Amino acid sequence: MATIRDVAKRAGVSTATVSHVINGTRPVAERTRAHVLQVMKELNFVPSAFGRGLRTNSLKTIGFIAADLTNPFFAQVFRGVEKKAREAHYTVIVSHSDENAEHEEEAIQNLVAKGVDGILLAPVRTDPQGAAFYSRIPVPLMTYDRHLTTGDIPSVVTNSQDAVREAISFFRERGHEHFALIAGKQGLSTTVERLQGFEQATESCAHWVFDGDSRYDGGVQAAHWLSELKTRPSVLMVGNNLMAMGLVVTLQTQYPALLASTVLIALDDEPWTTFVRPPLSVIVQPTHAIGVTAADLLLQRIHHHEVPLLTTLPCDFVARVDPVSYRHQLSAQSKIQHGLHEEGLEH
Amino acid sequence: MATIRDVAKRAGVSTATVSHVINGTRPVAERTRAHVLQVMKELNFVPSAFGRGLRTNSLKTIGFIAADLTNPFFAQVFRGVEKKAREAHYTVIVSHSDENAEHEEEAIQNLVAKGVDGILLAPVRTDPQGAAFYSRIPVPLMTYDRHLTTGDIPSVVTNSQDAVREAISFFRERGHEHFALIAGKQGLSTTVERLQGFEQATESCAHWVFDGDSRYDGGVQAAHWLSELKTRPSVLMVGNNLMAMGLVVTLQTQYPALLASTVLIALDDEPWTTFVRPPLSVIVQPTHAIGVTAADLLLQRIHHHEVPLLTTLPCDFVARVDPVSYRHQLSAQSKIQHGLHEEGLEH
């Protein structure tokens, strides 16, 4: 591998000039510039990322921590992240947390040790010590999907609370009177907010809540729970996509009558939700936009610009009421909050 | 950020000693060792990846290029890659090619510029110039999913050819006599081999082949093509998962009778294949193992060990014939070939 010195020598200039040609960081006579470029081609010169990193303390790399890329939600967010990063000539290192605090911590350590310029994560920890832990991380951080309720780490989330409320209302207006929610893992901001949305929309009518765990098994358990209720909900909202799968598989194989007689609402518009009979209604989160936005804001932070503490992106609601489907755009504007605690979490 | 020199000074030893403590690269008196470790904790010292990279010319990072991580096949392969990499204290940079040669080239350039130790890719180019291009890449390379038929770049693939043959045979033995294949993108080794498997199994009976493009649209077109055939296949094999989705969506909405009367066989066991009625039979590729194996072999190469030119992992075939499903393990052993061209591609 040729070095900047080889190029300089062969081109008959100093390393400084070569460097400035590479980075366009000070004027270079057009003639020399062309010549240097020419020599670089000849020698097949590629500037060493290590040398540069050592000098500038940046490899133009960010870390992305997903719970599980096999979950389409994270895969789609990642596509957005990678797109934005690539445009800014950044590169992305990916790790998994599997919703496990130790894995997450290890992943963060590794990323920091690799000298990433910043980290994007869907935080696993919800306790105050968690927030403190995140705050001590010595590189810029952004969370996506979930936000921390204490501390000053900025986040990009969706207004799924509004979406849940409006989805339930949609069916209330059409005569339904019994609703249930399969809630997600305790403590996650998404779980809390979706529960709030549900409570808001169902306050004056019959409703049940099942405490799930945000995993496939939670859905399986919920199906059994559902089958044992004396009075049954006619509309069932599932708080995340994995539980929705577990629920539907179990209903389909063990309680097909229940599946046929209940309106299901799931999160995220995955192909299978249209393949099931009856098809599921879905709340569609702007996954790609979450990734783009989160990456964008992280890069802002890396460049020492201020960013809002909370950025909220709008969801759509797609009601699939055979044989038609309606799509509702829930809010045209995304919302930005600069002070989480001052303004509160309610809208 | 504390440097190795800060630690050395504070601990009253030389930087050499600290370095050796960090890397265990020469004996250090237990007493000093403990003390140095202690000081490292105090100072919150993390060795700079840049300094180290510059010296050792390695950041312990590999590149992974997927066509699209949103496709569960790639997401699952990646999980395997990341697992293996993490165990070896490597880290993974992820890029997308979107089955596009220019994107792929750009991604490769970026990875090389970042100083990755090696690259894993599902190659897009199938022409001889492509093979030449890949050969010029100045870091160790491995392909997965597809292999190149010229050149000396090692690969990890599956025996989907055998799997296709056996899947078709399964239904032949049960009385079916008309078969069709929706083939994948021209030139890919997977397309060629699956076609061969199909031809082998159907040589003495009626069969059709539709040239697809390995994308969702190919499946949509195939559905229309199918509807216009005078004589219709009773068994339809789809050469990749995206086309299978396009096909099923189109059949379900536009030709439901066709969907009901045709046995469909798809690749990869995704949830939706069980949700459709009737459920699809599937050839299950060992996606996670592909990732683990590919990463393992790449690391071998990075450490200058010889690796086989072609490693073939076995698929399973799951026949879903309502109300039962049979799972066939197609071969207990994975196959390894050291010379692709000497031994040929047939088994």
Place this chain on the structure above:
DNA sequence: TTGTAGGCGTTATCAT
């Protein structure tokens, strides 16, 4: 068992 010092490839400060 430990220390000294040179150099990896780049950028950036001073000179010229």
Place this chain on the structure above:
DNA sequence: ATGATAACGCCTACAA
């Protein structure tokens, strides 16, 4: 408009 040169943080002969 260009050059000389000192860092950046680490590893590793070579010396002691």
